[in-house]
Amino acid sequence: MSTSFLVDAIAYLLAALVCVPIAKRLGLGSVLGYLVAGIAIGPALLGIIGEQGTDIMHFAEFGVVIMLFLIGLELEPRRLWQMRTSVGVAGSLQLALTTVAIGAGAMLLGLPWQVSLAVALALSMSSTAIVLQSLKEQGLMHTSAGRTSFAVLLFQDVAVIPILALLPFLATGVGQGASDHTSVLADVPALLRAVLVLAAVAVVVVAGRFAVVPMMRAVASARQRELFIAASLLIVGGIAWLMMMVGLSPALGTFLAGVVLSDSEFRHELESDLEPVKGLFLGLFFIAVGASIDVASIAAQPLATAAIVLGLVAIKAAVLVAVGRFVKLSLDQTLLFAIGMAQVGEFAFVLLSFSVQSGVVPPHVSSSLMAATAISMALTPLLVLALRLLVLPRIGTRQAPTRQADDISEHHNVIIVGFSHFGSTIGRLLRANGIEATILDNDSDRVDLLRRMGFRVYYGDATRADLLAAAGAEQASMLICAVGSQETTNAIVELAGKHFPHLQLLVRARDRFHAYELMEHGVAFPYRDGVETAVRMGVDALRATGRRAYAATRAGSQFLRYDEASMAELATLYRSDDDYVGAVRRHVAEQERLLTMDIQADHTQGDHAWDSEPMRKGVSRRD
Amino acid sequence: MRQLLLVFAHPRLEASRVNRRLLDAARSVDNVTIVDLYERYPAFDIDVEHEQRELSKHDVMVWHHPFYWYSAPPLFKQWIDLVLTFGWAYGPGGTAVAGKSVHHAVTTGGGAEAYSHDGRNRYTIQEFLRPYEQTARLCGMSYHEPFAVHGTHRLTTTDIEAEALRYRRFLEDCLHEH
Numbered sequence: 001m002s003t004s005f006l007v008d009a010i011a012y013l014l015a016a017l018v019c020v021p022i023a024k025r026l027g028l029g030s031v032l033g034y035l036v037a038g039i040a041i042g043p044a045l046l047g048i049i050g051e052q053g054t055d056i057m058h059f060a061e062f063g064v065v066i067m068l069f070l071i072g073l074e075l076e077p078r079r080l081w082q083m084r085t086s087v088g089v090a091g092s093l094q095l096a097l098t099t100v101a102i103g104a105g106a107m108l109l110g111l112p113w114q115v116s117l118a119v120a121l122a123l124s125m126s127s128t129a130i131v132l133q134s135l136k137e138q139g140l141m142h143t144s145a146g147r148t149s150f151a152v153l154l155f156q157d158v159a160v161i162p163i164l165a166l167l168p169f170l171a172t173g174v175g176q177g178a179s180d181h182t183s184v185l186a187d188v189p190a191l192l193r194a195v196l197v198l199a200a201v202a203v204v205v206v207a208g209r210f211a212v213v214p215m216m217r218a219v220a221s222a223r224q225r226e227l228f229i230a231a232s233l234l235i236v237g238g239i240a241w242l243m244m245m246v247g248l249s250p251a252l253g254t255f256l257a258g259v260v261l262s263d264s265e266f267r268h269e270l271e272s273d274l275e276p277v278k279g280l281f282l283g284l285f286f287i288a289v290g291a292s293i294d295v296a297s298i299a300a301q302p303l304a305t306a307a308i309v310l311g312l313v314a315i316k317a318a319v320l321v322a323v324g325r326f327v328k329l330s331l332d333q334t335l336l337f338a339i340g341m342a343q344v345g346e347f348a349f350v351l352l353s354f355s356v357q358s359g360v361v362p363p364h365v366s367s368s369l370m371a372a373t374a375i376s377m378a379l380t381p382l383l384v385l386a387l388r389l390l391v392l393p394r395i396g397t398r399q400a401p402t403r404q405a406d407d408i409s410e411h412h413n414v415i416i417v418g419f420s421h422f423g424s425t426i427g428r429l430l431r432a433n434g435i436e437a438t439i440l441d442n443d444s445d446r447v448d449l450l451r452r453m454g455f456r457v458y459y460g461d462a463t464r465a466d467l468l469a470a471a472g473a474e475q476a477s478m479l480i481c482a483v484g485s486q487e488t489t490n491a492i493v494e495l496a497g498k499h500f501p502h503l504q505l506l507v508r509a510r511d512r513f514h515a516y517e518l519m520e521h522g523v524a525f526p527y528r529d530g531v532e533t534a535v536r537m538g539v540d541a542l543r544a545t546g547r548r549a550y551a552a553t554r555a556g557s558q559f560l561r562y563d564e565a566s567m568a569e570l571a572t573l574y575r576s577d578d579d580y581v582g583a584v585r586r587h588v589a590e591q592e593r594l595l596t597m598d599i600q601a602d603h604t605q606g607d608h609a610w611d612s613e614p615m616r617k618g619v620s621r622r623d
Numbered sequence: 624m625r626q627l628l629l630v631f632a633h634p635r636l637e638a639s640r641v642n643r644r645l646l647d648a649a650r651s652v653d654n655v656t657i658v659d660l661y662e663r664y665p666a667f668d669i670d671v672e673h674e675q676r677e678l679s680k681h682d683v684m685v686w687h688h689p690f691y692w693y694s695a696p697p698l699f700k701q702w703i704d705l706v707l708t709f710g711w712a713y714g715p716g717g718t719a720v721a722g723k724s725v726h727h728a729v730t731t732g733g734g735a736e737a738y739s740h741d742g743r744n745r746y747t748i749q750e751f752l753r754p755y756e757q758t759a760r761l762c763g764m765s766y767h768e769p770f771a772v773h774g775t776h777r778l779t780t781t782d783i784e785a786e787a788l789r790y791r792r793f794l795e796d797c798l799h800e801h
Binding site: 547548549550551552553554610611612613615616619 | 634635636637638639640641661662663665666732775776777
């Protein structure tokens with residue numbers, strides 16, 4: 001091992017360790033920290049890394065490939081389908097209008113149309129890392145501005161794939177030569193080439209389903225964690241290589257593989273194994289980008305750079321205002337959305353450097369734009385702060401205290417994780433007594449139904465802190481864990497204890513042994529499985545929300561009586577489900593019936609005899 | 624200093640503006656321990672040993688409940704049945720509560736005039752409460768004239784405040800009597 005490699009590695013790690021915590025402390029986000037670290041050790045300042053920065057960037061692009069694999073893993077096709085309207089409308093409008101506006105501007109400045117288009121596509125991206133981070137920090141994820149931002153970012157994430165595929169076709173030879181991806185198909189006739197490309201995609205899809213999963217099973221049985229990481233990297237690397245061989249974007253291939261594997265049993269292992277690797281590679285990537293920023297030329301023409309940055313931010317903000325108004329955001333929400341998303345994002349680095357490699361964009365254009373991108377990212381937190389302090393108070397509608405009608409329901413005190421038989425009993429009991437809980441579930445059919453029934457439902461994996469936070473764990477007072485799986489339950493208990501220690505936890509235990517295990521982890525009273533336990537959990541939840549013990553207990557007994565009385569009728573319907581909904585959707589059909597029945601039933605209890613109100617009214621009438 | 628145990632029973636306190644206010648007033652008096660029976664034992668599953676221990680620690684008891692059908696809500700009867708046991712509170716060796724004093728505090732929907740020999744209810748409150756009086760006496764406790772808030776349906780907010788103050792004074796008197 002050569003010492004020069006170690007010197008480089010030490011420089012990268014040290015710069016990151018110094019700059020990233022400082023940037024985070026200042027509220028500027030880790031991306032900016034990495035960029036500054038790169039600038040610091042780059043040729044412009046300390047000069048510790050020089051020309052090899054570009055090589056490092058090629059190497060570090062593997063981080064982007066892993067990132068897209070992970071995005072694919074998270075994006076189950078069904079989930080994308082659920083968000084189709086908001087993502088499709090807001091996202092496509094933003095991308096199209098911004099691309100047209102920036103592209104037109106670039107052509108006016110005298111760039112050829114191919115370069116203008118490539119540049120405009122890259123610059124239309126916003127920064128997922130910065131926007132989501134700042135939305136979360138300011139508690140704005142649930143405002144309509146937050147949701148619209150997320151939808152647009154999601155669209156951009158997906159749009160990167162076709163854009164990466166499109167860029168090489170814009171090559172005009174102005175750059176440093178054609179793509180360095182060595183495709184073996186370069187000399188093959190076009191038709192055969194197309195067939196081979198399709199075949200490669202098919203290989204990814206089929207292998208993802210039928211080869212990867214058995215391989216992972218075999219690896220998992222060896223019970224060596226590092227082998228699993230190696231296998232994960234092998235999958236990503238192998239697909240990236242295959243795609244490059246046929247001349248497709250490696251990111252596209254790994255994204256596809258991610259989607260294919262998103263419903264496999266190894267999804268979570270893949271995610272947790274690759275996440276830190278991705279983080280490191282991406283960090284390296286951002287450092288390399290920072291090192292490649294030509295500080296000298298910016299310093300030489302500060303006015304030109306400032307003009308580019310301000311122009312870009314102004315154009316992007318203007319388009320976002322139009323989009324915000326089109327999807328009917330209120331004025332204050334529109335401004336938050338527009339200013340928050342007006343920066344150029346990290347995908348621009350990816351797309352710009354890819355454009356340079358593909359010979360579409362000349363390096364000097366790219367480097368000044370990358371500098372503008374980095375500066376616009378640094379500006380975002382400052383602009384948002386100014387907006388919140390100076391502009392929004394004058395509009396008179398401050399977003400945080402005055403929520404819109406549909407936002408009020410988002411902050412329930414109770415979160416229920418898991419809405420199968422057990423969880424739904426609790427949720428129905430609470431609803432019958434006027435407590436609307438927020439529900440987290442990972443069955444998309446059920447999520448659909450619950451949304452239709454007016455529940456506030458989040459779809460996804462509750463072992464992720466960000467999803468719990470999105471469901472309002474920070475504002476909630478109680479988390480009811482009604483999940484069936486022991487592992488998931490334990491993970492949720494651990495996660496809640498670590499990230500949301502203020503939450504009161506009511507936890508379902510599979511059996512006595514699982515209950516002991518939970519008690520070791522600080523759950524004082526685990527609820528052992530069964531219908532009556534579910535009811536008791538609901539009663540305790542009612543008590544915790546301030547209900548008198550006796551009223552809550554009566555509500556529980558009454559609910560159980562009502563539920564049991566309906567069993568005979570529901571039993572006859574259960575058989576007939578097979579005829580028209582099929583066994584798979586049976587539980588959804590059942591839940592739909594139960595919830596509809598609940599709405600029609602009278603849950604106001606037969607306890608009016610104890611209320612003095614009717615008697616008071618009677619007395620005053622008599623007077 | 625004497626200690627007062629307030630045994631309180633109301634199945635639906637959340638719907639009773641008068642009793643909520645009275646209980647608040649009781650909370651502001653020193654040396655008063657409140658046992659909110661329906662909150663503590665919603666399933667009627669009374670912890671007898673605990674209740675007996677509590678009772679032993681106090682010198683005065685106030686039995687506070689709404690006057691349902693000329694009597695107390697069922698959980699209060701359950702408390703009497705289970706806590707004042709043979710051989711502990713009465714019978715051979717049953718001297719645990721002897722010498723303590725008991726006061727009753729009740730709220731009625733009907734007016735004071737209804738609880739008289741000429742009134743609609745034909746008997747006085749004290750007469751209706753005879754079984755409780757004898758229960759206390761059998762256990763060797765002294766039983767006193769009840770504190771009553773009448774005509775709760777017609778009370779205005781100002782009336783209720785005045786009753787709360789009266790209840791507070793009543794509890795203080797219970798603590799200081801001999």
